[in-house]
């Protein structure tokens with residue numbers, strides 16, 4: 001069987017070129033006679049891999065010199081605790097709740113201090129991004145937290161909240177490297193890589209240097225203290241070596257494609273194919289407010305659970321995998337990350353049209 005069109009929300013599709021290259025290097029990485037999986041993380045060969053990965057990411061995102069790039073473990077979810085442990089000096093933080101991941105981060109932060117939900121779109125099943133230009137930011141807030149692209153609900157912040165001078169922390173797991181960002185607007189940008197960059201097991205955190213200190217909450221584990229990781233260039237202990245190596249290859253792939261401006265253009269073109277179809281279909285409907293639509297995750301429904309299930313099953317049989325919506329929303333969701341070719345989305349739309357014709361009386 002050949003490769004399918006994989007619309008999984010994560011772990012998700014990776015560029016075929018990258019997978020082939022990794023396969024070629026599997027048994028003998030560049031004449032070392034071993035796989036990257038078998039290599040000491042202190043070896044010269046590995047040192048080059050992780051340093052190049054960092055440099056390529058810095059080039060892609062234009063990361064200012066006063067930001068550290070950390071390659072960490074524990075998933076994005078581990079950062080739900082690490083962020084308050086490292087940043088809550090006043091033990092106060094403001095959270096904007098735009099979905100399940102933001103809510104989980106907010107709930108975790110409550111273990112460490114006073115986490116305030118200063119805005120939420122839960123009243124309408126997280127189908128929109130609240131207006132965040134004049135929020136009741138707490139005077140002593142250590143930071144303001146957002147989940148920038150809501151993987152489950154398919155919304156994205158198109159403008160960043162006005163934090164009124166407070167540090168902005170953003171979970172970008174599902175929009176990492178999908179378009180250019182101005183890193184200098186954030187205190188911390190972090191994301192698990194398994195959505196848009198690489199294999200599960202790596203989290204990348206880009207942190208402004210002045211936020212990396214010894215002044216962390218009492219009891220913060222050594223491993224969760226950003227300073228431990230920063231002082232050791234992400235090599236305090238054994239990092240997720242193979243995952244970082246694949247991330248590095250994906251960075252080079254994006255560079256070769258022309259960088260994040262080009263990526264954004266491609267992602268907009270690709271998403272438009274699907275959204276345009278949804279907007280004119282009599283059967284399929286997008287579930288979120290148009291101006292807040294994500295370029296990466298596109299949830300849609302027919303309005304009939306049986307018909308949804310039929311669609312997912314027939315799509316699977318036709319080579320379109322993982323279109324079932326998140327268990328908390330139902331319906332369908334097409335995740336169309338960087339590595340999903342436009343052709344995959346076009347073919348999906350052709351399939352949806354045919355399904356609509358066949359199932360309309």
Ligand SMILES: *Cc1c(COP(=O)(O)O)cnc(C)c1O
Pocket residue numbers: 010074075076077078101147149150151171172173174192195
């Ligand atoms: C998937 C996801 C997470 C959770 O990631 P883990 O690596 O499984 O902990 C958190 N935030 C967002 C936005 C996600 O998409």
